[in-house]
Amino acid sequence: MITLYTWGTPNGRKVSIMLEECALAYRVKTVDITQGEQSHPDFLAINANGKIPAIVDPDGPDGWPITLFESGAILLYLAARTGKFLPACERGKYDALQWLMFQMGGVGPMFGLAHHFLRFAAEPVPYAIARYSAETARLYGVLEKRLGEAEYLASEYSIADMATFPWVARHEWQKIALDEYPHVARWFAAISTRPAVQRGMAVPAAAPAPVVSTK
Secondary structure: OEEEEEOOOHHHHHHHHHHHHOOOOEEEEEOOHHHOHHHOHHHHOOOOOOOOOEEEEOOOOOOOOEEEEOHHHHHHHHHHHHOOOOOOOHHHHHHHHHHHHHHHHHHHHHHHHHHHHHHHOOOOOHHHHHHHHHHHHHHHHHHHHHHHHOOOOOOOOOHHHHHHHHHHOOOOOOOOOHHHOHHHHHHHHHHHOOHHHHHHHOOOOOOOOOOOOOO
């Protein structure tokens, strides 16, 4: 059985959504990042970078256990392990991969910095708030254009959508009104109804869940 080390963040929930979508058996070990548990030696033995999520799969690809960190790498591993949620055709696969990289390199870091300066900084930093709010809005514009052309980010529902959804679920933290991005709102509402997504977003139960709203 796979062990998932996680907390209630967008990066953690990418992986719990994928595990639920693939109907893989897994157990959860919470890593309370609000208490610094990510820096505990026991967790650093799993992920030397001290970040969640991480997984340990006792049934690795060569018959030996495998430990993985970085949410994008975990999603790719689970897609390869199950043959699900990454298109089989070459064009579709690379379409999904480019949008996964868009999330990893753009949406995650920029939305995360917006979260920090809008919600958690000890005092307001106007330059940083303006910079990361503007970049967040720009990235929503990219998503809006793409989702006006296609139902999902790639040619079909894929790990690219699973990676992006939990970040958009915190649009209120980013001070983004989804009704200003109707194609993103349509995509968000459709994915929100998936039972596996609902279960994955509730992992771990110990972590506080963000407000999920289409308004």
